[in-house]
Amino acid sequence: MYPERFSNLPEYAFPRLRALLDHHDPGGEVVDMTIGEPKHPFPDWVPTVIADHSEEFGRYPPNDGTPALRGAIRDWVARRFGTTLEADSQIAAVNGTREALYNVGMALFPERKAGQVPLVLIPNPFYQVYMLAALSVAAEPMFVPATRATGYLPDYASLPPEVLNRVTAAYVCSPSNPQGAVASAAYWEELFTLAERHDFRILSDECYSEIYRDTPPPGALEIAARMGADPERVVLFESLSKRSNVPGLRSGFVAAGPRSMARIRQLRAYTGAPIPLPLQRVSERLWAEEDHVIANRALYAEKFAMADDLLGAVPGYASPEGGFFLWLPVPDGESAALRLWQEAGVRVLPGAYLSQTVAGENPGKEYIRVAMVAPKDKTARGLTSLRDCLYR
Incomplete structure (x- = not known):
């Protein structure tokens, strides 16, 4: 039924x-x-790299990404956000970030919080997979307006304490889809303080982070490191689709603290669809190249x-x-x-x-x-x- x-x-x-x-x-x-x-x-060398590795379509790919791909992602995060991640314990390649944005619910959302059904905070408007991630694990999605009055980002800090105490995770998209608003360092700092006080995770969808007008948007990992926040407090989602104009490649990554990542990887071992090896090879190069x-x-x-x-x-x-x-x-x-x-x-x-x-x-x-x-x-x-x- x-x-x-x-x-x-x-x-x-x-x-x-x-x-x-x-x-x-x-x-x-x-x-x-x-x-x-x-x-x-997209770069004209993309088909060549795939063709050069086409024999690897005959192999099962590693579920969490090749060591070279996870290393390229680690190095990109360090260049872009000044943040050090462990490639072997904090990064997993995913078959498009929609997969990870959905499966994070099954991997990390508890069945109860404070004896109640947990809440998942979602900006409104929103990317619809956020809602399905919550509903699929019987959590309750709570839609928080992201309007002109709030700078087109959700004002989670305005929620009453009794609501925040039920929250298990809060989705944030920066730059936001659809409005294109960027979460400032101050916004992130306030959210991390709130998450620490009420014990919830921040799910940071930064798939548009490399398309900006003037100043690179600050990222959640960057601010978390600056604040000395618990690395388990944030999960980052990034993609090559927008950054490198390869939406059909279905290649992105999720990064998190080691305990969170162990649970994400365990779930992916059962259910994940790994990226084919030739596509992992071209992804390695795309993350390494900025021109x-x-x-x-x-x-x-x-x-x-x-x-x-x-x-x-x-x-x-x-x-x-x-x-x-x-x-x-x-x-x-x-x-x-x-x-x-x-x-x-x-x-x-x-x-x-x-x-x-x-x-x-x-x-x-x-x-x-x-x-x-x-x-x-x-x-x-x-x-x-x-x-x-x-x-x-």
């Missing part, structure tokens, strides 16, 4: 979008700005400067600090998405599809999410059509 806790799940965002749009004809040349699938070129990341970031910077020029006069427009989405205010996200499709052929995602309605309020209802992943000329065409359709 289907578990009752799954009976009221909202339909996933993209099937909902297809149901909204696909029985209508587009009103112009189609520009798809819905899914966060990078379209910038393509710098070039990728420059392409996004050009497109966001263009968005600022085209949309900067829109009331409520906020130029994102990081990530590759625009979070644009509209009277109603579904109506705006349908109108934009019917009149201009531009596909965007209603913000309500990324948010949960709590006490009758949906923080994404008056927004649309626009993915800035296409080449510059196509992005310019889509943004111009969007502006002329919705804001003039």
